[in-house]
Each structure stands twice: as C-alpha cells, then as structure tokens.
Amino acid sequence: MQHHLIAGTVFCLATASLPLYAQSVQNATVVLKPASAQHTINKNIYGHFAEHLGTCIYGGFFVGDTSTVIPHTEGVRNDVIAALKKLKVPVLRWPGGCFADTYHWKDGVGPRSQRPSIVNKWWGGVTEDNSFGTHDFLNMCERIGAEPYLAGNMGSGTVQELIDWVQYVNFDGLSPMSKWRQEHGRVKPWGVKFWGVGNEAWGCGGNMTPEYYANEYRKYATFMTDWNNSDKMFRIASGANSGDYKWTEVLMRDIPHQMLEGVALHHYAVIDWGNKGSSTEFSEQQYMLSMKAAWKMEELVNKHSAIMDKYDPAKKVALVVDEWGGWYAPDPGTNPGFLQQQNTMRDAMIAGMTLNIFNNHADRIRMANLAQTINVLQAVILTNKEKLILTPTFHVMEMYNVHQDATMIPVELKSPDYVLGTEKMPAVSASASKDKFGKTHMSLVNIHPGATQEITVEVDGTNYRQLSGRILASARIQDYNSFDQPEKIRPAPFKGASLKGNKLTVKMPPASVVVLELQ
Structure with missing residues (x-):
C-alpha cells in the first residue's frame, strides 16, 4: 500500500487498482485574464432538478406530514432543507422531466385526502397519490431560498x-x-418567474417536429403573460436533444424573440445507451468513455451557441441546460424505472468539468439544472429512511458555489492529454471568477486518474498576497460515500499550491477537484 498525504488527510492507494502511469507527472499552464472579464456567471447555472421519478420526491424530499420518525416541516425533510441551503441551490425545476407532460397540477392542490391518484407511466408504473403538489413544492423552495x-x-x-x-x-x-x-x-402569490413550455417535445413530450413545436410554443407563450407584460416571466422552450442542431435552428428562426427568454438543451454523459454500465464497478476504459461523453458538452454548447448567435447576436435569449449529468445502469435490486444509482469520484469529475464549461460560457448559458437532486441519476443527496448522505457531486457543487453571480475571468488553458489506448481528451479543466468582495476563485479538475498535474498559473496584471484552497479526492475513482461510510469522501484543506506575485504553482493529485481562493 502507498500512503499519499493530501491536505492533512491520508489516502491509501492500492497500487494494484491504479494504471502503470500512476506515478507520472504532467504539466499544464493556465493564464487568467481579469482585464478581459465582462460576463457574470449567473447563479442559476448551479440549479437542480426534482422530478416525480423513483424516490426523488416521495422518500427523498417528502416523507408526509404524519411522519414521526423523520423530522420534517409540512412533510419535507428538515435535513434535506439544511443540506440544500448549504449548497446555495439557486433554482429548482419541478415536476419533470417526462412526468411533467402527464402531470395535471389541479390534482395536486387542496386537501390531500381529496386528491386523485395518478399512475406514473414513465417511471416504474407506480401509483402516486398527488400528496406532494404545487403548495408543497413552492413553499419548500421558499425554505431553501x-x-x-x-x-x-x-x-x-x-x-x-x-x-x-x-x-x-x-x-x-x-x-x-x-x-x-x-x-x-396561501393568500399572497409566490411570483414564479421561470416556466418551461413543455419538456423534450421531440420525445416523451409529444414526439413533435421542431416546426410543429415552435408553433405550439407560440400559442402557449402568448397566453402565459398579460398584454402589458407587467408580470414578466422567463419562458423556456423545450430544446434540443444533445446534438440535434436543427431543433435549435428552427426554434430560433420561427419563435419571435420577444416571446422567448430561454432555449433548453439536454445532454447526459452516457457510455452507451444500450449498455450504460455500473455506477460503481467500472473499468478505466469505461471511466474514459464517461469523461469523453461529459466533455462533449463543450462542443454542444459551442455549436448550439453559434446557431443562437446567428439569430440573436445580442445574446438576449439564454441557453438553459436544464438536464445534465452522468447516467448509468440502475443499482442492482432496485426498480429499473427508478433510475437509482450511486455517486462516485467519477461523478465528481463530471460535475467539476461540466460546471467549468458552463462558467466559461456565461455569456450564453444562464441556467442549468443537474439531474437529479435526490436518489435519482447524478444525485447530490441519497436517503434511506431516516439516513441521509451527501455525495461527491454535492461536495463539488458546494465548493463551486463561490462562482455564483461572480464575474467570469477568461482562462487560457494549455492542458496535456489524458490518453488511454486510442482515446484521448484534455486532462485538466479550469474556470475562474471574481466575486463582489474582490476575491478571485479558480476551480481546477485533474481528470487523469493516474497522473499528478503540476499546473503553472499566471495572472495578467494582478498580484495576490493570500492563497487558500480546498480539495476533493479519494484513493480510487470508484470510491463513494455509503450509508455505512457517509464521509469517506469530503472536502479537505488543500496545501498543494504556492503563490509568488502573479504566479501560482499547483500540484494536483490524480482524479481530484480543487477550488482556490486568491486575495
């Protein structure tokens, strides 16, 4: 066994589980350009998604207002509220997903005993009683902030x-x-600003053509606000599935932009839709394919943004990535329609890299929603009766929330490649911002599972005097937090960086996420 001391925490690395290049060192350079900073990283990029799917709502957020075992407020778990407040969740999407286009909101208001039940045809064929509805969700959002x-x-x-x-x-x-x-x-209205006009209209939302959907959108959007527009809403069109660029083209061409505030995009990091692989028992080859699927987001954002720029050069319409994350085979022994999976250091890598992409495209991306909040897909929280654990993805998003509403600092990155067989991709991901207090934050991801990254960071025209940082790392990319070991992976102080004037040297261990603060 090898013992590596990282930020005061000992990690035992089993040499048999690491590739032959485990002791290799790569070099990367980053140049921060604060003088070119102009775009704000909208806090809503750090949004989340709660669908009536599996145990995300029932058993996740909601335990019912008669529960005597789990502390709650009007049926919503108090520990969930506390965790999401710590995460600084800015926006939460509900009730779907595919479920949204089968959901009739009037069934979910009024006395719970009088609400009709519904069969969730998309997710497991289970019957639910509509006990969690509009009031429950909107009141919960108020408690979370x-x-x-x-x-x-x-x-x-x-x-x-x-x-x-x-x-x-x-x-x-x-x-x-x-x-x-x-x-x-409820006497006073909630004042809901963000509205999705359908979901995945190209698939479970109706199998529409983009031309047909654009016309339907125009009809719905016309009646969603009053004529003098005093009650302005942010209407989001059901956008493209991954690389369907025609969909974005038609929506931007055919929908008047005064009726359109956002266009959605959905993309999941999937190895193979026919064989998604285990969430915990995966090879390095599968890890590489997952990371390449996640890295595809950079290409998608660039190409969809280019189409939007053609019709909207002022960038008034936002790109909203309201479903993203890793998607694997359901955990053994669970309902396959519940999409329940564990969350490993692989997911921390996906989260860190994807959020860096969103930060760096803050001129066009103004909202994103990780799928999903609790117990489903790349969840930030897992629950089991009265128990609750925070996943590696939770910790990455908590570390990164320093970027919310900060000014994005352009990053010039020269990264070595992570190479495995015939596959390769950049080994380092980075983004940076300056907050309202004048603090600069830089988030770095070393995607390589077997090589240390020695990163030289230069800042144009700025000298710093103080440096601190946090790291998320573990011995193996397959490691995760379980109900038996809920804190196996958690952030720790990072001591692998040194500062001299406007130059910073960072030494990142394999498969790690680091967030630095400079003053």
Whole structure:
C-alpha cells in the first residue's frame, strides 16, 4: 500500500487498482485574464432538478406530514432543507422531466385526502397519490431560498390548464384561480418567474417536429403573460436533444424573440445507451468513455451557441441546460424505472468539468439544472429512511458555489492529454471568477486518474498576497460515500499550491477537484 498525504488527510492507494502511469507527472499552464472579464456567471447555472421519478420526491424530499420518525416541516425533510441551503441551490425545476407532460397540477392542490391518484407511466408504473403538489413544492423552495422553475404540461395538457396555473401561483388580484389559491391557505402569490413550455417535445413530450413545436410554443407563450407584460416571466422552450442542431435552428428562426427568454438543451454523459454500465464497478476504459461523453458538452454548447448567435447576436435569449449529468445502469435490486444509482469520484469529475464549461460560457448559458437532486441519476443527496448522505457531486457543487453571480475571468488553458489506448481528451479543466468582495476563485479538475498535474498559473496584471484552497479526492475513482461510510469522501484543506506575485504553482493529485481562493 502507498500512503499519499493530501491536505492533512491520508489516502491509501492500492497500487494494484491504479494504471502503470500512476506515478507520472504532467504539466499544464493556465493564464487568467481579469482585464478581459465582462460576463457574470449567473447563479442559476448551479440549479437542480426534482422530478416525480423513483424516490426523488416521495422518500427523498417528502416523507408526509404524519411522519414521526423523520423530522420534517409540512412533510419535507428538515435535513434535506439544511443540506440544500448549504449548497446555495439557486433554482429548482419541478415536476419533470417526462412526468411533467402527464402531470395535471389541479390534482395536486387542496386537501390531500381529496386528491386523485395518478399512475406514473414513465417511471416504474407506480401509483402516486398527488400528496406532494404545487403548495408543497413552492413553499419548500421558499425554505431553501431557491427560485422555482415550473415545467408546464404541453404534451397532454391544454393552454387553459397552463395559464390557470400561472394565474394560481402569480396573480395578486381577484380571479377564480387566485381565490382558489387563497381557499387552499396561501393568500399572497409566490411570483414564479421561470416556466418551461413543455419538456423534450421531440420525445416523451409529444414526439413533435421542431416546426410543429415552435408553433405550439407560440400559442402557449402568448397566453402565459398579460398584454402589458407587467408580470414578466422567463419562458423556456423545450430544446434540443444533445446534438440535434436543427431543433435549435428552427426554434430560433420561427419563435419571435420577444416571446422567448430561454432555449433548453439536454445532454447526459452516457457510455452507451444500450449498455450504460455500473455506477460503481467500472473499468478505466469505461471511466474514459464517461469523461469523453461529459466533455462533449463543450462542443454542444459551442455549436448550439453559434446557431443562437446567428439569430440573436445580442445574446438576449439564454441557453438553459436544464438536464445534465452522468447516467448509468440502475443499482442492482432496485426498480429499473427508478433510475437509482450511486455517486462516485467519477461523478465528481463530471460535475467539476461540466460546471467549468458552463462558467466559461456565461455569456450564453444562464441556467442549468443537474439531474437529479435526490436518489435519482447524478444525485447530490441519497436517503434511506431516516439516513441521509451527501455525495461527491454535492461536495463539488458546494465548493463551486463561490462562482455564483461572480464575474467570469477568461482562462487560457494549455492542458496535456489524458490518453488511454486510442482515446484521448484534455486532462485538466479550469474556470475562474471574481466575486463582489474582490476575491478571485479558480476551480481546477485533474481528470487523469493516474497522473499528478503540476499546473503553472499566471495572472495578467494582478498580484495576490493570500492563497487558500480546498480539495476533493479519494484513493480510487470508484470510491463513494455509503450509508455505512457517509464521509469517506469530503472536502479537505488543500496545501498543494504556492503563490509568488502573479504566479501560482499547483500540484494536483490524480482524479481530484480543487477550488482556490486568491486575495
């Protein structure tokens, strides 16, 4: 066994589990250009997604208002609220996903005993009782401090149903819907700003063509706000599936931009849709393919942004990546329709690299939503009855929340390659920002699972006097937090960086995420 001391924490590295290049060192250079900084990293890039899928809502967020075992507020777990407040979740998307286009919101308001049940046809075929609905979700968002993002039902719903929902949650005057809301115990409206007009209209949302969807969008969006536009909303069109560039082209061409605030994009890091592989028992080859699938986000953002730039050079319409993350085979013994999976250091790498991509494209990306918050796909929280654990992805997003609403600093990165057989990709990922207090933060990811990165960082025209940092690392990329070992992976102080004037030297261990603070 080898023992590597990292930031005061001993990690035991089993040499048999590491590749032959485990002791190799690579060199990278980063140049920060603060004088060129102009775009704000919208805090909503750090958003999350809560679908009625598996145990994300029921058993995750919501345990029911009669639970005597798990501390809760109106049925929502108190430990979940505390964790998401620590994460500084800025925006939360609900109720789907594919579920959104089968969801009828009026079934989820009023006395719980009188609510009809629904069969979740998309996710496991289970029957749910609508006990978690609009009031529960919006009140929960208030407790977290997150903006709600409601996904409207265009697939099986109607224009009237959606505009009734808008009126129910947003109208402060006298109307049938506002009166109904007050009868259900909420006097003041919530003022929901973010609205999705359908979801994955190219697939589970209706299998529409882009031309047909664009026309439907125009109809729905027309009735979603009042004529003088005093109650301005942020309407998000159902966007492309990964590399479907025609979809983005048609939406940007056919939808008047005064009716459109955001266009969505969905992309998952999947090895092979026919064989996604285990979330915990994976080879280095599978790790490489996962990371390349995640790195594909850079190409997708560039190409979709270029199309948007053609029709919207002022960048008024946001690119909203409202579903992203790693997707593997469900955990053995679980309902395959519940998409429950563990969360390893591989997922920490995906999260760190993807968030760096979003930060660096802050001129166009103004919201993103990790899929999903609890127990589903790349979750930040896992629950098991009264137990709760935080995943490596949670820790990355908590470390990175220093970038929220900070000014993005352009980064010039020269990275060595991570090479495995015939596959290769950049080994280092980076982004940086300056917050309102004048502090500079830089986030770095060493994607290589077997090589240390010695990174030289230069800052144009700025000298710093203070340096601190945090690191997330573990012995193996397959490591994860379990209910038996809930804190196996957690951030620790980082001592592998030194500062001299405007030059910074960083020594990053394999498969690690580091966030530095400079003053």
